[in-house]
Amino acid sequence: MVGIALNRFTKLAYQTDKAAPKRGIATADVLRSYLGLLCRGKSDFAAIHPFFEEDEFFRHSLGPTKVPSPKTLRQRLDEFAEILRIMVDAGMVEFLKKSQAQLTPLGTDNMAED
Numbered sequence: 001m002v003g004i005a006l007n008r009f010t011k012l013a014y015q016t017d018k019a020a021p022k023r024g025i026a027t028a029d030v031l032r033s034y035l036g037l038l039c040r041g042k043s044d045f046a047a048i049h050p051f052f053e054e055d056e057f058f059r060h061s062l063g064p065t066k067v068p069s070p071k072t073l074r075q076r077l078d079e080f081a082e083i084l085r086i087m088v089d090a091g092m093v094e095f096l097k098k099s100q101a102q103l104t105p106l107g108t109d110n111m112a113e114d
Helices: 002-009 014-020 027-039 047-051 057-064 068-079 081-098
Strands: none
Touching: 002 014, 002 027, 002 057, 002 081, 014 027, 014 068, 027 047, 027 068, 027 081, 047 057, 047 068, 068 081
8 A cells, every 4th residue: 555655646756766866776666665664664774685585565565666685775775865855755745735634733733743
């Protein structure tokens, strides 16, 4: 569902590859793969290893053409950290608007933040 939502409600993949182009594995595929790890409750770069080698479902569900190795994942996220932070922030706003997410303020008129 995360891959479908990402592709349907944002232009994050297209914008990422345009802002942070790279030969080999596309930066958007690196970002999608890391998002997949985060959705599984894993944040360590080494956690990508089983998906890099053999998990076709992981690759197809998120939409990356290739899943990066742990080394590539770490290096690429480090290399484009500042650009990706801006892109992900904008992507979250785009997702909330296009998906018409219902946001409810607290009694203090503030939005909850985890």
